[in-house]
Amino acid sequence: MIIHMSKLATPEDQNRVLSRITGAGFKYEVIKGATGINVIGILGDLSQISETYFEDLEGVDKVVRISKAYKLVSREYSSADKVIDLGDDVLVGGPGELAFMAGPCSLESEDQVMKIAAYVSLMGIKIMRGGAYKPRTSPYSFQGHGVEGLKLLATVREKFGLKIITEATGLHYHVNQDGVREKRNVLENVIEYADIIQIGARNMKSYGFLQELGILTKMSKQPILLKRGDSSKLKDFLLAAEYIVANGNPNVILCLRGIRTFEDEKFQRYTPDIGAITVLKRESNLPVIFDPSHSVGYRVNVPGVALAAVAAGADGLLIETHNDPANALCDGEQSVTESQLADIKSKADAIRHLLV
Amino acid sequence: MIIHMSKLATPEDQNRVLSRITGAGFKYEVIKGATGINVIGILGDLSQISETYFEDLEGVDKVVRISKAYKLVSREYSSADKVIDLGDDVLVGGPGELAFMAGPCSLESEDQVMKIAAYVSLMGIKIMRGGAYKPRTSPYSFQGHGVEGLKLLATVREKFGLKIITEATGLHYHVNQDGVREKRNVLENVIEYADIIQIGARNMKSYGFLQELGILTKMSKQPILLKRGDSSKLKDFLLAAEYIVANGNPNVILCLRGIRTFEDEKFQRYTPDIGAITVLKRESNLPVIFDPSHSVGYRVNVPGVALAAVAAGADGLLIETHNDPANALCDGEQSVTESQLADIKSKADAIRHLLV
Amino acid sequence: MIIHMSKLATPEDQNRVLSRITGAGFKYEVIKGATGINVIGILGDLSQISETYFEDLEGVDKVVRISKAYKLVSREYSSADKVIDLGDDVLVGGPGELAFMAGPCSLESEDQVMKIAAYVSLMGIKIMRGGAYKPRTSPYSFQGHGVEGLKLLATVREKFGLKIITEATGLHYHVNQDGVREKRNVLENVIEYADIIQIGARNMKSYGFLQELGILTKMSKQPILLKRGDSSKLKDFLLAAEYIVANGNPNVILCLRGIRTFEDEKFQRYTPDIGAITVLKRESNLPVIFDPSHSVGYRVNVPGVALAAVAAGADGLLIETHNDPANALCDGEQSVTESQLADIKSKADAIRHLLV
């Protein structure tokens, strides 16, 4: 870490910085600048110290970190690709097959779930998604079937051998449409039923929740798919993953899903952050999954963006599909049909083979 | 609500829309367009129905809401300004005095807190802020003193007669620097100690948390200050407030704090959303407070932006101040000094008197 | 076009709208809403009327366009892909080969240009880029060699049979490093030398320049590559193309190059707008080229993003390459080496064959 003192810094300002450095157990060297500006280099492993610890001091102009703010999730810390093993030869990450995760936005009925599971499974997709708890912008929108939905997913796992990914929306107690509260909180329920626990974009900065999640899955090391917040910087995204890993669970999958920009929602709901794939693959050793459905918001744009993600180096895709999108309870507009999904899968696999 | 069907919509598409409307208990009228495009008007109170309920259907091009998505927090629902009474003649909102809330970013020591409380109180400021739980981007940054901090605030209240605002960061259990977990969750602790419960920008979209907050304060109706997420649209901000109100607690204060844009962080950490004050005051009857400290991130910019907020019609200011900013444990760079605070207060009061 | 009147509109407001409609030569139908809100449908070809013509009137709440604001460049106007023929079997657009355009950011010396032209040509690339006029953020940065650079490009064309694309930065007179003004303006010079005239992102909204460009190339119909402004909406990008076409030159190539977002420049200079490829290919019949170099700003990210663009359906790539990037006068950091370029070309061609 290198501290640039300001032109106007007094000797007292500098002493304050130096004593904070030694107080934290580090050594330093002061580099006297010809222009009267001093630069202070701090020596040692600073990965657990935040820039702001020095930046907030009077007389400090700028703090430049040489080592990264995130450590445990960084490529420097561990250069080999992390491969997450879900059992039964289902892997996420690494040089092998792409990981496909597909299913409906929300679990609606047994009939719907079984139909989708059947065609998803037949295509050779190994992981099914489906929302039992839905984070909705309006308190008046459908919030998901809760535990009943999770039980449907358990049936799917048993019947089709699919692995299950579903979202844990928080530490609160779900209230169903009749006003009845569930007995356990949402995270506890999802931990019981899911093979992969999904954390949504809206909770990426709920740091207390991430910490609790790390602690509660410390023993089981259940895989966690963490979605990027729609306006979070990549550094903050990696730090959110670091929260989970630093609290005990190293099995984190990064998932990109589009960012908020000035783009017109009529054309694209969010801007697909395809370039971030190349950045994350270089900065971190964690698997990177791409969600084209939420990125674009319209079915017709999904295939092109899905293939682009694979060409850019993504380890897999998380796609919404529906057997009857026109009648979907939620996000029907962005769900692909069975035949579109099959087409995406075959082309994506072909691009993958061409590149690896 | 007006539904525009697409040019390519089939009669089946239209029937599907019509049956969803009648199924939800509403009436409609179909307006046949000369260009072959039909427009469907839905009649009745649709405030509790989301646009997506129709937008997701096949053949629907666009849904235009005439009444708002948010209802209970809207100016249309209740045109009079909501005034929140904290007791002892301390009011937030309405045509009276500006509400000032000032204090340190984080509670550091009894000495610091008492010094700041003393000068804040002497200036005639009635509400003190201070963070016992700090949401930090890095898991390695200082996370606050927890319950010990809350107890300090209780002492301040007793000694100086100040009202207390402090943040509840979630439903998790705080872990102190020795690794010990608190016995109750963060929200439970803050509910016990605070006069105003602050919900931070990072949790504005943690809808389960907002719902739980509404339910847990349904009886007490403890005032809640809700901060806008740094990239949330104003409609989503108002819907987040609606979550709390719809779950039982109408005493919500809206707080703006800067939005994320392409601006260079060197000049401004966030872009102060001053224009949003005029929009919120028109759309909603809730009090609107402005936080200049987090908006700009640098002490030198705070006074100008604080006064701008008052000139634009804000009902009060939430400002970080520190007796010794150079040595602050957190956000020292953006905390104003005692004399700056006094200057802001007198000028802000003068502008307020000029305008009301 | 459908005009939604506001709840508070008076009969006078409505009459004003109706007479503006008839004054412009159109017919209308008024749809009386049950809630007292009227909707007015305008009949006829409104492609040459802007929404604001009605939106600005008192009492108008919202104007929804059914037909598009852009007409001549729209897929609806002409559904077949436009193919631009540069002569000698070099095509841009259509179902054939990808169009590669590669070369240095700026033309530095004869030696540099010849070396690059040699390897570009050997790879089978048919179009060479190179900047003789450079739009620079700082008045003190190197602004290009002007006409001397254009002459170098002419030599390249003669020697290697490459087609030439180079930027026209405006209608001003270039001043060289000795303070001498050129005799003709920049556009006139570029028109003389280029096979494709490039219009940069910074000038996408210089509407007077676009109009002049259309007029000056009306007879020659020289192809024009128009880059998207870094914060322009897709609708505005298509309207900028419409400016050129409506003024007489239909041979426009659309080029995406990254948009400005909140992303950290350390990781990506701009955010690659890959999703926009799928939108533009659907909305317009013009060829769509992608520039990965300016999108990402760092050489290491270029290959992944280039291949992503091809997978998403781009008709070609515009790439910066340099024989010695470490010593480039401009943008060396984002220029790929010869071997990287060869690798991108072979993989991009393979993906193209797989998809078309």
Add this chain to the structure above:
Amino acid sequence: MIIHMSKLATPEDQNRVLSRITGAGFKYEVIKGATGINVIGILGDLSQISETYFEDLEGVDKVVRISKAYKLVSREYSSADKVIDLGDDVLVGGPGELAFMAGPCSLESEDQVMKIAAYVSLMGIKIMRGGAYKPRTSPYSFQGHGVEGLKLLATVREKFGLKIITEATGLHYHVNQDGVREKRNVLENVIEYADIIQIGARNMKSYGFLQELGILTKMSKQPILLKRGDSSKLKDFLLAAEYIVANGNPNVILCLRGIRTFEDEKFQRYTPDIGAITVLKRESNLPVIFDPSHSVGYRVNVPGVALAAVAAGADGLLIETHNDPANALCDGEQSVTESQLADIKSKADAIRHLLV
């Protein structure tokens, strides 16, 4: 300027940097870091060298400028506020009265212009705005009356003694609605008629145009009001002003007008960049004017934002007003009425007196 070499930089990389420094006529000192990373300080006046001159070199991690990229427009270069004298005691900038500039978006008819001039003048406003050339997003929108409009402005000046500000949209030749091209280019015409030449946001990055503008007004030193591009960083805005000043005309007025963000256009067309006022006043000695009309886009938001700008320290306001906004040919929705303008003026003056 301080150059941080990367961890992986070779001795050759470093030598390349050193020889580029000495080649440019500067001295350096190399600071050897304990971690093996070297930092190179460059000594001397580097205001005319761009960071990219070194950043583009291989092995360079980051270049930190201590002195600014802009020089002539910086507060460091000249600490006193620049006051621009329009004659007849009309000043822009400095500690005196606010500078108000008001008038219609576009010049429509003699009757309209005279009515507005009359009430503007009567309020004590000294500068009238009005567009003869209009930069429009669509080629089919009304583009202004050209020279005819300029002549109307000249009449206003003569009759009411008002100073005139009007926009020069480029170096092209205006084509009127009958298809006739004007004899001189737009800039030449505006130079003849205007007291202040306005450069619009869309041309802020048309660097060739800015250069030409500086050269053509080098002798006259006619004041130029430069608007910030809707997505340009403040550094780039100041560099655009530097372009004009470095080419010979020091009389530049900076004008803020809202930036493009993710905000919903329904509430605000652009986000008013009020915070930027405090930054510009500190960084530069040029006058800073605020345009609330284009920032917000809706009349009802204009007064609050206008007063906020004054409270934040703006030197004046540029406001659109119309005698009959409901029938305005352009931007009627954002034009304030006569009585609103009078109210803004009296309150803004009162806030100014309170603060200066």
